[in-house]
Amino acid sequence: MATFEELKTNAIKVFGNFGAWVFDEWKKLNDTFFYGENIVGEIIWGSTPQDRSLGYYSPDKNFIVLHKTLMRPVYPTSDLTWKLRHLNKRKVSDVLLHEMIHQRVHQIGGWEGENCHNNGQFVNEVNRIAKLLDIDIKAKVIQWKTIHGKTTPSVEPGCLNPEELSNFPYSSRSRNYYYEQS
Numbered sequence: 041m042a043t044f045e046e047l048k049t050n051a052i053k054v055f056g057n058f059g060a061w062v063f064d065e066w067k068k069l070n071d072t073f074f075y076g077e078n079i080v081g082e083i084i085w086g087s088t089p090q091d092r093s094l095g096y097y098s099p100d101k102n103f104i105v106l107h108k109t110l111m112r113p114v115y116p117t118s119d120l121t122w123k124l125r126h127l128n129k130r131k132v133s134d135v136l137l138h139e140m141i142h143q144r145v146h147q148i149g150g151w152e153g154e155n156c157h158n159n160g161q162f163v164n165e166v167n168r169i170a171k172l173l174d175i176d177i178k179a180k181v182i183q184w185k186t187i188h189g190k191t192t193p194s195v196e197p198g199c200l201n202p203e204e205l206s207n208f209p210y211s212s213r214s215r216n217y218y219y220e221q222s
């Protein structure tokens with residue numbers, strides 16, 4: 041199995057500064073939110089299945105994909121070359137954090153439930169991390185109910201709906217969070 045340094049070196053070869061940054065960020069998030077326990081794998085900038093999401097985690101191969109559109113500038117820039125300093129680091133960091141929750145859930149035994157978001161293991165991680173981020177939300181496994189032939193999610197008051205759960209933490213950030221660059 042490749043070490044962190046080997047994977048990072050490889051990422052730098054392919055993605056330059058972006059590769060270096062993303063591995064350093066992964067390590068920071070691992071120490072801050074996952075007790076340094078996540079086992080590192082490849083992290084690439086590319087396409088996600090059907091381009092449906094900003095990130096993707098493959099449990100079989102333990103690799104994380106960050107959608108290549110995340111590399112694009114938020115605002116038009118006259119720079120001819122797109123540089124790391126233009127990257128919306130808060131946004132990418134949140135996408136990475138989301139994929140790292142999948143990574144952790146998989147590495148501590150996997151999940152059982154409706155899908156990779158709506159299950160007890162993922163929900164527990166969301167609640168744990170929301171506290172650490174000081175985000176005031178609550179997640180619960182969502183049941184579905186059918187009334188007059190229509191199936192709708194039964195979301196308890198004050199809890200994340202399916203959409204928000206699938207997009208934690210970016211669904212739960214304050215409006216301006218991604219535009220106040222730190």
Ligand SMILES: [Zn+2]
Nearest residue numbers: 138142157206
């Ligand atoms: Zn996900």
